[in-house]
Amino acid sequence: MVDKLFPPGARIVREMFFFGAMVGFVIGGGLTFFVQYWSDHGELYDVHAGIRVLNPAKEMPPLSSLVSGRLVWFFVLLISSIMVIIIHYASFYRESRSIYLMKRIPNRAELHVRCLTVPLLAIAIGLIIAYVLFLLFVWCYFRYTPEPCLPEQTVPTFWRALL
Amino acid sequence: MIEVKNVSKKYWGSVKALDKIDLTIKPGEIIGLFGENGAGKTTFMKSILGIQSFDGAILLDGEPITRKNIARLSFGTCEHSFFPTLTASENAEFLKEHFPKFNEKRFKGLTEFFELPLNRKLKNLSTGQQNQMEVILALSQGAEYIFLDEPFAGNDIFNREDFYKVLLGILNPNETIVLSTHLIEEVAGFIDRAVLIRKGMLIDDKSVSEIEAEGMSLTDYVKKTYGYRADRVSKALDTIIGEEEENA
Numbered sequence: 001m002v003d004k005l006f007p008p009g010a011r012i013v014r015e016m017f018f019f020g021a022m023v024g025f026v027i028g029g030g031l032t033f034f035v036q037y038w039s040d041h042g043e044l045y046d047v048h049a050g051i052r053v054l055n056p057a058k059e060m061p062p063l064s065s066l067v068s069g070r071l072v073w074f075f076v077l078l079i080s081s082i083m084v085i086i087i088h089y090a091s092f093y094r095e096s097r098s099i100y101l102m103k104r105i106p107n108r109a110e111l112h113v114r115c116l117t118v119p120l121l122a123i124a125i126g127l128i129i130a131y132v133l134f135l136l137f138v139w140c141y142f143r144y145t146p147e148p149c150l151p152e153q154t155v156p157t158f159w160r161a162l163l
Numbered sequence: 164m165i166e167v168k169n170v171s172k173k174y175w176g177s178v179k180a181l182d183k184i185d186l187t188i189k190p191g192e193i194i195g196l197f198g199e200n201g202a203g204k205t206t207f208m209k210s211i212l213g214i215q216s217f218d219g220a221i222l223l224d225g226e227p228i229t230r231k232n233i234a235r236l237s238f239g240t241c242e243h244s245f246f247p248t249l250t251a252s253e254n255a256e257f258l259k260e261h262f263p264k265f266n267e268k269r270f271k272g273l274t275e276f277f278e279l280p281l282n283r284k285l286k287n288l289s290t291g292q293q294n295q296m297e298v299i300l301a302l303s304q305g306a307e308y309i310f311l312d313e314p315f316a317g318n319d320i321f322n323r324e325d326f327y328k329v330l331l332g333i334l335n336p337n338e339t340i341v342l343s344t345h346l347i348e349e350v351a352g353f354i355d356r357a358v359l360i361r362k363g364m365l366i367d368d369k370s371v372s373e374i375e376a377e378g379m380s381l382t383d384y385v386k387k388t389y390g391y392r393a394d395r396v397s398k399a400l401d402t403i404i405g406e407e408e409e410n411a
């Protein structure tokens with residue numbers, strides 16, 4: 001059944017693995033935010049006689065700098081999906097002109113379904129994951145950063161509006 | 164019946180590939196489409212099949228050819244329109260899925276006759292076998308109008324003759340073949356009608372019986388209609404040899 005979502009003769013397992021890996025990288029890349037965040041969060045505290053005490057003079061790095069680059073894998077997924085779409089369409093011109101057959105079959109949508117579905121689905125999944133991760137970043141930043149340590153330039157209302 | 168009315172095609176930046184073609188293709192006919200390379204034979208077929216755009220009108224039983232009635236037409240081309248990374252069986256499955264009238268009995272019979280492997284990827288077959296498979300798939304689609312564009316380019320003569328014989332034996336009375344080829348002599352006994360295209364224009368359309376009644380062979384008729392100059396080669400040779408002798 002899944003083979004109907006790929007050009008005939010496509011290496012389905014390889015392509016599924018590729019997109020799976022890409023989605024994994026989007027998630028993995030996003031999760032590095034939390035590693036950095038908790039590291040920076042720990043820096044806000046001083047230890048006195050074994051007790052962690054918040055130092056209000058310290059400032060958390062701006063959210064934008066923490067988020068920066070965390071979702072780069074989504075853009076890699078986006079670009080590679082567009083390339084896969086091109087490769088899918090080009091496959092109907094490779095080693096034969098099976099495009100003639102695709103243009104002759106009664107189902108007009110078949111060609112586009114086979115070329116577009118999986119890459120667009122990958123982009124959609126990547127986009128949803130990226131958005132959810134972004135919301136988590138914002139929520140985590142404002143939920144766990146002590147208010148005295150929030151940088152002044154941050155515009156909380158903007159980020160909160162997204163939540 | 165297919166009616167081609169005032170069909171023209173111009174590729175971007177080039178001369179007209181088709182120029183006001185009018186033609187009627189009746190059910191059950193076997194038509195030979197002749198013309199030099201670049202005459203417009205392939206463009207003509209692709210226009211009928213909806214593979215490319217054109218100006219004018221092409222009607223199938225009075226209706227424009229759309230996705231609704233396209234299954235009544237099939238196409239076999241020397242460029243090949245099968246999926247090369249699929250096996251013959253998988254290609255047949257694909258056609259069966261999209262063309263409900265797919266003739267499995269014919270497909271099996273022809274692949275057995277030509278001893279074609281069903282479970283090898285088509286890209287791994289010889290060019291001759293690929294051509295055979297292309298034609299077999301076109302014949303098995305269950306179409307009433309079968310367009311074959313230089314289908315046997317690369318096949319040996321025995322193979323081609325077998326194919327013509329088999330074709331004549333298996334065709335139903337309502338099946339129509341439009342065959343574009345340069346192998347005029349070979350198809351002389353196979354076709355009912357000869358259509359000649361030159362520089363995108365239809366220059367003649369005659370039944371084989373009319374040609375024979377004029378006491379001409381199909382080859383002579385095509386040469387005459389095309390204005391082929393038999394003395395062209397000898398004149399050229401005289402010039403070339405004469406020049407060489409002068410230089411010596």
